[in-house]
Amino acid sequence: MLIKHYLALFFLLFLSTSIFAQKKFTLSGTIRDAGTGETLIGATIRITGASTAATLTNNYGYFALTQAEGTYTVAVSYMGYASVVKTINLTKDTKLNEELKSAIDLAEVTVNANNRKNENVKSAQMGLERIDMKSLNSIPVLLGEKDILKTIQLLPGVKSGGEGNTGFYVRGGAADQNLIILDEAVVYNSSHLLGFFSTFNADAIKDVSLYKGGMPAQYGGRLSSVLDVKMDDGNNKEFKFQGGIGLIASRIKAEGPIVKDRGSFMVSFRRTYIDLFLRSSPDSTVNGSTLNFYDINAKANYKINDKNTIYISGYFGKDNIGVKDLFENNWGNVTTTIRLNHIFSDRLFSNTSLIYNNYNYTVRLLNDATNFKATSLVRDFNFKEDFQYFSNKHTLRFGINATQHRISPIDIDSDEASQVNSLTQERRYGIESAAYISDEWTVNEHLNFLYGVRLAAFSLMGPGNFSTYDADGNTLSTENVAKGKFHKNYFNLEPRFSVSYLFNEENSIKASYNRNTQNVHILTNATSSSPTDQYVLSSTNIKPEIADQVALGYFKNIQDNNYEFSGEIYYKWLQNQIDYKNAAELLANSNVESELLYGVGRAYGLELFFKKKFGKLNGWVGYTLSRTERKFTELNDGKYFPARQDRTHDISLVGIYNMTKRWTFSSSFIYSTGNAVTYPAGKYSIGGQMAYYYTQRNAGRMPYNMRWDVSATLEGKPGKKYQSSWNFGIYNLLARKNPYSIEFITDPNDPTKTAAQQTSLFGLIPSITWNFKF
């Protein structure tokens, strides 16, 4: 019933403005980069004349604007590109395909402050951060490996998973509550080398958007954030190569037209080579060890005709760690996306996607007594159908989505001599399906709405034996479910609502409410991401996680968009959160759901963001004041306690200084309160050893984190076809010993007492990278 009312209201709102429509025509087209033919996502098309309207290009560079008959001035602009201004007589439906010249191609650094003017203020969307791939290149990072996941951690509301770690927490959510998608395919494990590097090779990435709140209805499946990463389409004008050689990894990318102006491809490869150094060791165990990862990104697109474009993209990555005669461990993601853009009419744009993705790992112990191989797999097939309808004051999005999950928790394969038994843990099958509709409604110059609803359904399917458990973890009942039969179904209605009110062109307030649900959960009692993290689906025991978030923000642009300021406050309620019982055994445990505890959470905070967008010196300051708590009946006497990632203050400062055409200097500085941890309040002797007595959970604090990184980029002499640049970086310039972990030892100065010993990971680390392009 609720759904019916909601939809009725929805259509009423939508139709209310269309009823009075007069004779109108549609201006539509695709906006591209003049140099590479890459479609530009989020370019602004603004028309002025009898009336004024503006829109942004969608994920495929397409836009449509409907206006009354008349003569208009059309301005197309995009950050870092020269704007195009044209006069158009709108007397029939008109095509406008424009190619914008990049500021780099213009051979002068004229960055026009009018590009995407006031978009941050106007749009009803809040909680959205878009990463500028150009500034990403100059932000200093560990070992010179530019990384989108580390860059987003410099934004307010996003907290790092730990020193040098690509894991992140958004507005109090857990690390597994981020929806990370690469060309629409879910990337389950986005880290290489236990989190020190991300799976995203920045060379192959075109656009990165992070939604911290106000998630539009087309996204679903995770509670806290959406990180939407899109790969480069490839240059459809000429063949280009680029690459880089760094301290730990090298990259190469090739791109070019398949058919000029109609289709292009892009292939990118990255590999680390730490183990090549190991190999040069004279010692046989050392040179037989492996430690590497590689990534391959590939994409091709072909414009069949004006109405149809097909895209095929894929990612393949693998990590290998091994010590000769001891163990081997490898893990990786595979994603494949096939998409068809179809333009039904100038106003109706559709995209059909078929997606396959998996994450798998293998652990092999080579010890003669414990010889075994363990494998695990999470595999999804996903079908998506998305529509966008552009009307005068509305942009309507609607679609459906169905994903089949298959999880093989663990298969252990061992021979007779091994002391570990072979084991096949039951596969789990689930179907996640969703239907959504949303409308972006420009009511008038002052008021914008973005509202919608997503109906999310989840079904846990047979075959399998499904058990329920009592509080002590004893099995209460076990149901055998046949193949293809439904065991448990959940339906969740997820309303999404955002509104912006503009006081004037440069000032606005926005508010949003959204509900998100999640049916795929990671079980891990380790604090850092691990390749052997275990995935489970919602079941009779594990209820879908639910988050409700409200946010309120003030947005302001100063000095003709040169400066941008925003302040947002949010409050988030979390339900059906997961924690673990004492002595929980999570790995290879078919009764793993008996080891879990369920509780609630709350998170609230203030985020301030001040950015200088243009000029020789640009950059930003971000500050977050926040609190993140969880509550479980069985833990901490049933009282709220801070989550581990609860960090009261979080400050980041990023500066990029374009000193000359060839030299660019950049700096980033971070400070954050230490993690909330549980310190012992007492100690006692047990089994002849010291044990610690704990009172309140996570009531202690690790020491604070502070780090200053700098880098300098020297561009080669301009004007040649062949370009190269050097990047020099210093990570942790102050060589501050940031806390990674703390252990308790006998006090070296007084053996009768206990001391806390902190371990730090990285001191000052210099790096050098050489990049080329031709």
Place this chain on the structure above:
Amino acid sequence: MKKLIIYFSLFTLCLSSCKKIISIDTENAAPQIVIEGKINDQLIDQQIKISKTIGYTEANVFPKISGATVTVTDSKGNNYVFKEGTTPGTYINRMRGVPGVTYNLSVTAEGQTYTASSKMPNVVKMDSIGVIKNFFFGRERKTAAVFLKDPANETNFYHFNLYVNDILSERFYVNNDRLTNGNDLRIQLFFKPPTNDHDSDELNSNDKIKIEMECIDSNIFDYWYALSQQSNRGPNQGTTPANPTSNISNQALGYFSANTYQVLSATVK
């Protein structure tokens, strides 16, 4: 396993990792009662020890609780009264526990009564102990190991104590047969000396090793397993530390275990 991977990666990645002593801000909790009771299958003075916790910052002297009433009854109707011996806070009774029998502990101390029960599991024979050589980054490392045959027809839980030259290793060694049921087991026990010197954790020729093996019940396994997961690795590593779930009532810390006992010694070659 996971630990091994992490150590390996850190070893390779940490170009300049370092350690330092810091001061932490924590409360000193009020003293809590700690009961450690064991009944094994040998005819010895079985011991129930009662003590108290001290604050985190205090010197490591744990107050003993004298004058408690300690009795153990078993499922066969026997009643054993434990008397405080020459060591204050240690209550003893010379008796032998029997596998398959459930023992019930009752302690009354400082006006509170605490109870617990534990069933002694069957004996699994400790076949032998030995030393295994592993090669880790080109360095030979010797490790103590226990050899035994796990019975296939029951669920087994094991707890070990390792002594090197009569010094107790500061690790909690605990195993179950969840993934190894019915097999010949070779369980490696990595030595951790009580000193902070990490070089002294290697076994050398002529070191005397002694390993005690206990077959324990599932509650006691959970107890030791929780401790082994936390050990002294402290926060931000592994599981969030918490007090292990005790099988003793009334919120006492510690455990009451009826377990079998075997011991073997050897000399490192």
